Each structure stands twice: as structure tokens, then as C-alpha cells.
Amino acid sequence: MNTERLIQMANQIGGYFDADPDRVAARDGVAEHIVRFWEKRMRRQLYATLDVASGALLMPLVREALVEHRRRILGIRS
Amino acid sequence: MSLHSHHDRGTPARVLTQKSTQNVTLTIDGIPVSVPVGTSVMHAAAEAGIDIPKLCATEHLEAFGSCRLCVVQINDRRGFPASCTTLAEAGMQVTTESDALFRLRRGVMELYISDHPLDCLTCAANGNCELQDMAGRVGLREVRYAVGANHLTQPADVSNPYFAYDPAKCIVCSRCVRVCSDIQGTFALTTTERGFDSRIAAAGGADFLTSECVSCGACVAACPTAALMEKSVIEQGQPQRSVTTTCAYCGVGCSLNAELRGDKLIRMVPDPNGGANHGHACVKGRFAWGYATHADRITTPMIRQSIRAPWQPVSWEAAINHAAAEFKRLQGQYGAESIGSITSSRCSNEETYLVQKLTRAAFGVNNVDTCARVCHSPTGYGLKQTLGESAGTQDFDSVMQADVILVIGANPTDGHPVFGSRIKQRLRQGARLIVADPRAIDLVDTPHVRAAHHLQLLPGTNVALINALAHVVVSEGLIDEAFVSARCDAVSFAKWRAFIADPRHAPEASATVTGVPAAELRAAARLYATAGNGAIYYGLGVTEHSQGSTMVMGIANLAMATGNVGRPGVGVNPLRGQNNVQGSCDMGSFPHEFPGYRHVSDSATRALFESAWGVPLSDEPGLRIPNMFDAALAGSFKGLYVQGEDLAQSDPNTRHVTAALEALECLVVQDIFLNETAKFAHVFLPGASFLEKDGTFTNAERRISRVRRVMRPLATYADWEVTQMLANALGYPMRYTHPSEIMDEIARLTPTFHGVSYARLDALGSIQWPCNDVHPDGTPTMHVDEFVRGKGRFMLTEYVATEERVNRRFPLLLTTGRILSQYNVGAQTRRTANSVWHAEDILELHPLDAEDRGIRDGDWVGVHSRAGDTVLRAKISERMQPGVVYTTFHWPGSGANVVTTENSDWATNCPEYKVTAVQVMRVEQPSTWQKRYAEISKEQLALFKPETDHAPV
């Protein structure tokens, strides 16, 4: 899928949760939203941007949320 | 006059309320009868089984007292009072029949008939005429007046496509005038002259068509004679039987009686017992049903190898087997997740339920979405987060107890006409109105209604506006502290209160963003918070934004903070676009939710469905519509089953959508017409109109109403049967014999539907869910003692400007909407006479913007955005604010969605239809897209040769 579009969508989600002064809650909010509403293909592709140049376009909050909640984002079952 | 209106009790029923708690007892012709205070003698008599003759009275209107046919005698009173205008009093003794009354009534009738054509045998109302009935009733035998001056030769007004006015048959009872003002609220009719010359006339034009009349048909239904009459009845005669069904157009969900002869539909009339509409309708539901038998209906299944190949008509079996084989091939070749489905908000609950069941159980994936994605998905998300249920909180009747009505981003008089009329009734009774809309919609200033405040904000700044309203509430001490502390979650409220109190949300600060003067906004906030019952109604102007979901939550915050949830007269009310938006969402059409809004990852729910459906189900959310398009373009999504939805016309950025559709290897379209999407399809499965099947629709107030079959399906099968055949061909057995069995399954598996069945619907007329052991008759008002989620949750709603911004290249904001006579993509209404009111989509712009560009009214103008170009005709309009232009998307060739972008709501991907930066300039020819569109349409038409014409029904 179009990576730019995924990044834009993820940043929009970040834009909503960024209002929360509680940073843990904000990160949880971003990750929870993506896990609950995004299909696995999209989540994996979004996660993959962390390692490539376009990932620099991710909002810091989104980036942190992806890293912190890696297993759920990637759909890895324990 | 509709069939079966003979039991009309003459004046409206009075009900016992808090204000009138008393009954009075009187005797009528010696029969004692007890009625609530305020009831007319005529109505009381009807309750006692006594029909008093009448002409100008009807129970749908307040009494007027003009015909004097209803005279009675009352002990201790002189003269002969009219029973329709005389109120029942305790101890009254009324006589309804006597020699004196007989003579009086016969005299009145004689006068009427002396100026009435005596062509009863050939009159369209013959057999269903109140004048005729009354002449018989009062024993009229002769007319003693010589033929003198009369109106018998006056020409009829046949300008309206659906009904005619014949002044010769008018008895000047003024029912039509009163229904147009009291019920419809248009005030289009007046009585001309006085005395003998008196007749009715439509104001504002030379005839009905050019007048202010909006063709709701209420006057026609109210007319006791053939003076106002449906043309279909004039042409085809009186109907013989009636079947109650539900309008398949907007989210008001009017109950309609289909009046038939045999299985030929003669007319549709509003059902006086309809819970949503109480006997009213609009031009769409009442008249625009002719599309159902239009020659463009496709009634034979078709397949083709590629979208450039000619269509081949085939048997149902061949089409279904081909589709099933293709879907299996794709899953084998590209993986299970490479296919999906789209359900339609125009289809029934049962049909929608089956499509999502087929997707989850037979395809084995959760890639199912619905067109609600592009309209009210933010409502589902936002109300679930805050209140705990993805639905509006009230019934429509609740508006009659509102003291202040806040309409945000909705245009009810066009989009939800019957409810629009209801709002106007309440406003004329004195409720106040606040409108938040970039345009001056009709409600802002219409006969006898004027908004107290019109907050004319810039498109895309809703959240800044709602935050400013909430800021005023918080900073001026207008919070309903008792409500909040009893009903809401304290932690989220404290956080929200601190957030919203910040000066950046003050009206003075946000005025630069929204364009709304701070003083006006403060006054509006105070009015909403302090007027008593505050009710919010909102539409797609709220949801179709990049912050659609944030705005829905902002609305819920405001309502909770002011204690305006949980009783009649208040609430948060989404006005749903299509007839079954609520239902399609309830039925589990979203890729992350099972029916009843339960997430696919919830293992208890999944286990329930797995055991009922007998297959393992995926716990991963599937693709949403825009994700399906992106995945198709990326090559990982290959097959799509679309029921009753026209993606190629209704979804934003048409070029992106059509490129995605072209990338599919198997597109199966099930529809009544070869729609725009079908131009990219490989299999076409003919659909059935709402007249051809049984089912249920759920309207904007959660009201489940029956759709009843009135004619046979033109293409043999109802849509649910087609989905069932496809499931069976895929190897997943479905064995329903009637939609009622599908509803039984829904009720078994969905707690909010536990008490719903066709038998209960037949008994109650309609049911508002939740319907279960606690609420066996349904739930008109939600969240009464506690919120569905327990405590109401306040959500933070920071304003984030959309990425779609104006600049030098694109200096104007385009916003889109709907008009009264056309519906959605227009596939149905364009195929009716409704097009006389709206034959093309036009671009409305403010005189200043027009002048800057040298544009005159009626010029062709090019509309350019970052996504594409189109050409529309310009209309210069003071309704617009400078800098904002507006159009509709009812006609495919106008390409409004070629211009709209893929920007979408952050939470739900609902497209941002309401904000597109554009430039507008005069042009001489259609856009490149329009030329290409015309070519493709021609090509596709050539690939389709109708085999046989279906027999007209």
C-alpha cells in the first residue's frame, strides 16, 4: 500500500492523542487505536517504515507508540 | 384522500399529559363518554362510535370550523354549535341527530353541490370522496338552486408532475392550506379572494410547479375531494388494497402505505400510524418510486471475462457459480485476505447481515465494510467512546419537548424533510434555534421560523467551534454539576474541564479560525446551556471531516456537561443519510465489529458466532473501503462483492477509486441498475427494489420497521436469496426460507435485538432497539438512568486544522451536500420526474467570488482541486459566504467527486467531503475527466445489449 498515505493516517491518529498531557496514555491510545482498527497488512507496513527513510515523517508520538507496542502492532501472539 | 381514511375522528386526539391530567365525562346521544380535557365534541362522539358529518375537519389538523356541516345541539346552549370547534365539557348533553340538524346539514350540502360538477361517475375520486359520502350521509336528494355562476370551467393546474389541482372540484375547506402550513411548514398555499370567488392558490409562482410548493403531497392526502389528486389515480383509477411498508430513501424511515390494484402500485401515501412520520412524507417517498419499474432495470444476470468485453446474459446458476469460482481462485492464488465485500445502507438489515456473514464465515475474512464508512462512521466511533452506544439517543418525537434546538452541519428540510417539518412545528411553538453551518440553510430564515443564532463557520473548523461553545459553558459556570457528578466519569471530566478551560478555546481566540464572532458564539452557548431542554441534531457536516470523530465526541461532551442526555427533549441525534445507515452498522458491516458493535477480538463474542455459524472466525480487523482501494492498487486485494452500493460515483477522488476498481480481477456488482461501479464489474447480479422483498430497515432513531413485498421481484430473487446462493456455491451452507428467520438469528446473537421478531414488529408496528427483556417494547430514549457504558466519558478534543488548505492556487473551499428532490447518487430519483426540480448539479458561489472571476449566473465554470477538475454551471447565491462554494453529487457526469480528495477522518477514514480547496473559473467546455467519462459510458453501453425487455409491472 502507499506508505505515505499510511504515515499520513498514523500521524492524524497521533494528532488526536497528542492532546493528552499524560504521555503514557497518549502512546497507549495511538497503539490501541491502530491495533483495533487497522488491518494487519497496514500495521506491518507502517511498522516497517521505522527502519527506512520515510519513517522520519512519523510524528514522534506515533514512532514511540509503535516501538513500545511492537508485538501488538505486528500481531505477534505470545 | 388515502384509502381507509374514513375512520377519521375529525380533530386530533388529546392525550393526558402532565399539564392536562383530567378527563371530562359527557353524554352524546345518551351515550356517556369520557375524554381528556381539550377534546372536541366531534372527537368525543367518534370515541363513542358516533360519526358526525364533516367536511373541513380531519384528525390530522386542528379544527377550523368553516363548513358548518358538523353542527350539533347542546343542552342549555342556544343555536347549533360546530362540533369540531366546541370542546367537550363535563356534564354536557349533546344531540347529533334531529330534524333541525338534518335540515341544516342538507342546506349546507346543497350549497356546496350547487357549485360542484356532477360528474361523480367519471371523477377520479369516485368511491373515495368525502363530499360524495357526506351528500349521501345527509340525505341530499336535489339541488334547488338554478345553474348560476360557478367555477366549473376553470382550467386545472397540471404543472406538478405528480398531482393536479382542479379548481372546479374545490370546496374551499382549506384543509390543504392548513396542512401545508401546520404540518409541512412550507406555507405555499393561500385562499384567494373571499366568498364565492374564493379558491386556493400556490404562492410564489404562476402554478404549483413554479411556486414555493415542495411537492410533499400532504395537501393531496388531506383533500376531501378530487380537487387535489395524484395523477397516477387520475390515470389508473382508485387503488383497492394497501400494504404498509417503509420508505427506502432517507434515514427518517417514514412508514408508507403502498396502495395497489392487484400487484400494480397506484400510489404511496404516508401511514398515519407511522412512528417516525405520523402521516407525513416528502416528495421522494411519496412520489419518486417509479424507478422501481424503470426500463433501465437489469433483470438478467451477466458475466464477462474483462471489463472491456461485452456482457453475456447467463442463468442465475451460471453467474453465481462463476462468481464463487473466481473468489476461490483469487483466495488460492493471492491468499485469503485478497477478497472482501461491501454491504449497502440501502438494503435491509437481513440482507446486510447475510453479506457480512458470508464474508466472515464463507470468505473467512473480516474484509467487510459498508457505505456508512463514508457518512456516519465517526458517529459510531464517537458516540461509542463517550456514551457507550453507536446510535442517536432519542426518538424523533422528542424534538416536540425541546426548548432549544442546535442543528450542526445538517440541512433537515432538504436531507430529512419530514423531520425538518417536525423541527419547524416545534420552532413555531416557540422553541429557539441555533444553526451552525457554513451556508445559510433554509431553517435559518423560513416562513415563521428564524434562527436565534446562525454560527456561519468556515468549513473544516467544527472542532474549534464546539470547543469554544464548551469553553463558555465551563468558564461561565453553566455546567450541570449535579448531572455530571452523578452520571459521568470523574477522572475524564476533570481532565476535560482543565483542557477546555484553557484560553486557547475561548470564542475570542477561535474566532480567527472559525470566522464566528465571539459575542454571537457566547450568546449561542448560553442559550443552549440555559434554555431548559437542549437538543442537538447533526448531519454529515459534522462527520465528513478529517476531525469528524473528534467533533462527534465534542458534541457528546457538550451535551453531557449541560445535562442534556437521558430524557425526552434533549440528546445527541445523528441524522442518518440513507434509509438503513443505522441498520447496516448495527448488523456488523464494519470490518472490526460483529453485529451489535462487538469487536472481533472479543473472544466471548467470537465464540458465540463461531458456535452459531459453525466455522472458526478471524479475530483481526479487516480492510475498510479506502484501505481496500489502496490494497487493490498495491496488488494485494483482488476480488470484491458489492451489494447495492455505487462506489465509483459516491466515493471521493473518483480517479483513484476507478483505478482501484480496474485493478480488481473479480468485481461482482449486485444492483438494480447498471450503475457507475458496474462499468468495472465482471459479474452483474440483478437486485430487487424495496417493493420486491420482505425485510426491515432501521432509521436514525433506532426504529426497526418492516419492509413488505408488494410486487414480485423483477429478476426472480430478493437480494438475500442471491447472497444465500453465493454462500452455498462457496461451500458454506445457508438455508433460510424467509427473511424472518434471518431476523430470528440476529435476535438470538445480538443482545440489543433479543426481543425483536417479525411477529413483534407486526404487533407493535415498529420497535426502537434496544429491545430485550428489560425493554420488551423497545427504547425511545437511551441512557435514562445510566449511560450504556456506565459513566459518561469525556474525551479531549483538540482542534487540528485539516491538511486541505487554501492557497494562491486553490483559494476557495468547496463543500458538498444534498437537495430535497434528489437522493444520494441519484440512481433512483434521476429515473423519476423529480428531475424537473433538479436536472443537474450546480455550483453555488457568493456574488463577490463570482464578480472577482467575471462569472455570471448560469455560466459554465471549471472547478479545479489537487485531485482533479470538473465543470459545472454556476449559480450566484447569497446563501454562501465569500470564499466558500457548494455543490451536490446527484449526477454522475458532473463529477463532483473527481474534485474531492482522499483526506479522511483520523479515526474512521470517513472521507473529508466537506472541505476541498479549489479554484473556480469560467470555461467553455467540459473537463478532460468529463469527456473521458462520456467516452467510457458510451463504450460500456455498447458492451451491454439488453436481451429481453422485462415485462412492465
Ligand code: SF4
Ligand atoms: S383543494 Fe381540496 S383541500 Fe384544498 S380547499 Fe379545495 S377541497 Fe379543500
Ligand code: SF4
Ligand atoms: S405539496 Fe406540500 S408543499 Fe406543496 S402545496 Fe401541498 S402541502 Fe404545500
Ligand code: SF4
Ligand atoms: S422524509 Fe425520508 S423517509 Fe420520509 S418520505 Fe421523505 S425520503 Fe422517505
Ligand code: FES
Ligand atoms: S367539520 Fe366542523 S365546521 Fe367543518
